[in-house]
Amino acid sequence: MTSMDWSDGENDAIVADYFAMLADDEAGRPYNKAEHNRGLQQRIGRQRSSIEFKHQNISAVLKGLGESWIAGYKPAFNFQGSLTDAVVRWLATHPAWLSPTTRLPPGIVSVVREAPTLWIGPPPTHSNMPPPEELDQMQAIAREFDVAERDARNRALGRAGEERVVAHERATLASAGRDDLADRVRWVSDQDGDGAGYDIASFEPDGRARLIEVKTTNGWERTPFHISQRELDVADSLSDAWCLVRLWSFAREPRAFELRPPLQAHVSLMATSYQAQFH
Incomplete structure (x- = not known):
């Protein structure tokens, strides 16, 4: 290890400090970055500029992991793998961070x-x-830690994302003067369960069917996601009506884009599991 390398102890200290700031940042609580920096200088003996840049490295790691980061620390790349390990260690000892209701957009009912x-x-x-x-570097982190699978297992995040899109669909139709259609928007996955190949049955303002599969992440717009064979089959068979709404930056400021079939025109589809049958 060179004199410029950070030890695991130093990485753990700055990662914990970063998450303390991030929690305040997402909750809208005031915090002082300079004060945090001075505290770290005293604890680990690193210079202000070195700490500042390491905070930017942590933002980059979180970006790769499909998580939100502190906007004031623009992601800086070409970081040590040991820093990624430190962030993953912190998340492993704070499992509630990945799916807590406290990090969903406030007032989801309202x-x-x-x-x-x-x-x-x-x-x-x-x-x-x-x-x-x-x-x-972002894709390598996402693959190593299977960010797509983690988001897929996060039931609270997925449900909140679907709820947000239901609200969006109803508001869009109402603003187009189609209250009749807005009242008929159906949250299929909530009311009927998974398996339809889409989560929401909505409408275009002219009355045409709009079948929406929702994929939600707290990460950036290029965070990978899982899609089932059933969803792909329905996308192919009902291509005129089906669309995928990708929600990203959900914990901080929900944004979205739409993908229309064929999905292969937008993304690379990679098989990640196989069904095994006995001979």
Whole structure:
């Protein structure tokens, strides 16, 4: 280890400090970054600039892990693998962080009642792709720690995302003067269970069917996601009506984009499991 490398103890200390700030940041509580920096200087003996840059490295690790980060610490890449290990260690000892109701958008019930619309932007494309070295590092972290599977297992996150899209659909139809259709939007996965190949049955303002599969993450727009064979089959067979709404940055400021079939035009589909039958 060179004199510039950070030890596991130093990494653990700065990661814990970062998450303390992030919790305050997401909750809207005031905190002082300079004060946190001074405290770390005293505890681990690193210079202010070194600590500042390491905070940016932590933002980059969290981006790769599909988690939100402190906006004031712009992600900086080419970090040590030991820093990723430190972030994963912290998450392992604080499992509630990955799926706590306290990190879902505040007042989700009132959100549904007031039914505001979502920010819907363009999907990721080659034209807005980050630099190759950045993308490679983000994708490597996502693969190693199976971020897509983690989000898929997070039932609270998935349910909250679907609820948010139901509210968006009803508000959009109501603003188009189609209260009759807004009243008929159906939360299929909640009322009938999974298995339909979509989560929400909604409508276009002209009355055409709109079948929506919702995928939610707290991470950035390029965080990978899982999609089932059933969902792919329904997307192919009902391609005129089916769409995927990808919600991202959900814990902080929910944003979304839509993908229409064929999904292969937008994403690379990779088989991650197989069904085994005996001969």
